[in-house]
Amino acid sequence: MYPTLNDLTAALNDGRTTSVELTEAALARAADPAGEGARAFTRLYADSALAQARASDTLRAAGIVRSAIEGLPISIKDLFDVEGETTMAGSVAREGEPAADANAEVVQRLIAAGAVIVGRTNMTEFAYSGLGINPHYGTPLNPWDRATGRIPGGSSSGAAVSVADAMAVAAIGSDTGGSVRIPAALCGLTGFKPSAWRVSMEGVLPLSANLDSIGPIAASVRCCAELDAILSGDGGPVPEAVALRGLRLAIPTTLALDAMDKHVADSFAAAVSRLKEAGALVEEIAIPEFAELAAINAKGGFTAAEAWAWHRDLIARAGKRYDPRVVSRILRGKDMSAADYLDLLDAREAWVAAVDRRIAAYDALILPTTPIVAPAVADLEGSDEAYYAANGLILRNPTLINFLDGCALSLPCQAPGTGPVGLMIAGSNGADRRILAIGLAVEELLAA
Numbered sequence: 001m002y003p004t005l006n007d008l009t010a011a012l013n014d015g016r017t018t019s020v021e022l023t024e025a026a027l028a029r030a031a032d033p034a035g036e037g038a039r040a041f042t043r044l045y046a047d048s049a050l051a052q053a054r055a056s057d058t059l060r061a062a063g064i065v066r067s068a069i070e071g072l073p074i075s076i077k078d079l080f081d082v083e084g085e086t087t088m089a090g091s092v093a094r095e096g097e098p099a100a101d102a103n104a105e106v107v108q109r110l111i112a113a114g115a116v117i118v119g120r121t122n123m124t125e126f127a128y129s130g131l132g133i134n135p136h137y138g139t140p141l142n143p144w145d146r147a148t149g150r151i152p153g154g155s156s157s158g159a160a161v162s163v164a165d166a167m168a169v170a171a172i173g174s175d176t177g178g179s180v181r182i183p184a185a186l187c188g189l190t191g192f193k194p195s196a197w198r199v200s201m202e203g204v205l206p207l208s209a210n211l212d213s214i215g216p217i218a219a220s221v222r223c224c225a226e227l228d229a230i231l232s233g234d235g236g237p238v239p240e241a242v243a244l245r246g247l248r249l250a251i252p253t254t255l256a257l258d259a260m261d262k263h264v265a266d267s268f269a270a271a272v273s274r275l276k277e278a279g280a281l282v283e284e285i286a287i288p289e290f291a292e293l294a295a296i297n298a299k300g301g302f303t304a305a306e307a308w309a310w311h312r313d314l315i316a317r318a319g320k321r322y323d324p325r326v327v328s329r330i331l332r333g334k335d336m337s338a339a340d341y342l343d344l345l346d347a348r349e350a351w352v353a354a355v356d357r358r359i360a361a362y363d364a365l366i367l368p369t370t371p372i373v374a375p376a377v378a379d380l381e382g383s384d385e386a387y388y389a390a391n392g393l394i395l396r397n398p399t400l401i402n403f404l405d406g407c408a409l410s411l412p413c414q415a416p417g418t419g420p421v422g423l424m425i426a427g428s429n430g431a432d433r434r435i436l437a438i439g440l441a442v443e444e445l446l447a448a
Contacts, residue, residue, distance in 0.1 A: 185422025
């Protein structure tokens with residue numbers, strides 16, 4: 001449905017298009033007053049993007065192609081430092097704060113790989129929600145069912161919409177509790193959350209140092225794998241798709257399948273059925289530790305504690321400028337003691353070890369990325385109760401993998417023409433290439 005990095009690279013190599021043409025088209029869509037660009041982006045880089053595109057075309061003409069994203073329009077989330085600019089992170093509270101003195105390492109790697117950076121994408125303020133609603137810059141609408149006006153998912157909301165609306169070929173976001181996978185799932189795209197250590201957080205405004213990770217949203221698993229190789233500095237070839245026959249997949253029955261709406265349940269069941277027909281060995285297993293996570297995080301968890309530590313001075317100066325639904329969650333960290341935090345570190349270590357032991361016999365976990373389709377923006381904006389209920393439900397499954405310190409891919413599994421549903425393929429820390437290899441095979445099966 002969406003053009004892949006490989007599709008566009010082939011078109012560039014064959015002379016059917018140029019980087020300048022691709023960039024002009026992306027910028028035109030982003031600037032179209034009838035589109036979502038004004039809400040999907042907090043800043044466009046029209047002049048520098050076109051300069052990067054012209055440079056890329058010149059290099060390609062000389063036979064120089066730096067990477068799989070050479071000359072392709074890419075968007076970056078509004079929490080990556082760009083030299084000379086104040087990183088706003090979807091907020092207005094940081095107006096007047098010092099400008100970044102260098103690019104984030106992720107941004108620098110994209111530029112070195114020949115990406116054309118088209119702009120900064122909107123996000124939930126300070127990345128603290130899975131819904132994508134932003135009262136400061138507006139909420140970009142999900143490409144599915146625009147008449148209803150549904151949430152894009154968050155916190156990398158503008159990232160997903162920039163790709164879905166062809167304002168970028170791919171987007172780079174962050175994922176602390178699902179912020180790459182949720183918008184990918186709700187918008188019908190593919191998103192990858194790597195093991196947290198894999199991609200540098202240097203120059204990235206943090207939410208939770210223990211949980212933050214950086215990953216791509218794009219058209220396909222292969223696109224995500226190619227971007228991950230660039231972002232991580234891995235530089236290796238994209239993994240080969242694994243054979244599905246004999247693959248050992250576990251469906252966690254604890255928590256992860258609760259409260260599914262009918263469309264998600266039917267779509268997930270159909271995908272599981274196809275995997276079984278292809279010879280995958282799919283087993284339902286209980287993971288009782290999943291049910292313990294709410295109690296472990298009852299005082300706010302790493303996110304509240306670490307966000308409070310980072311934000312406390314800014315809240316003292318500009319707390320009234322925050323989204324009330326964001327600052328109220330950050331303030332929970334104020335009441336956590338050092339002992340609470342140390343208890344949390346110990347509890348996580350024991351929890352991860354227990355879950356890793358339980359899933360060690362399997363190649364991957366599979367579960368719905370979110371148990372519901374994207375709800376309407378208006379329903380959530382108008383009710384705190386509805387907002388927090390939807391946020392908790394949508395974050396629930398992805399958060400399990402962040403706490404595990406694992407890696408996970410979300411790819412579309414819905415029937416053509418129906419509302420987007422994400423299938424999450426997840427593994428323990430360091431299983432990144434294996435999860436991508438499984439994802440390539442599952443994607444091929446579901447597309448057949």
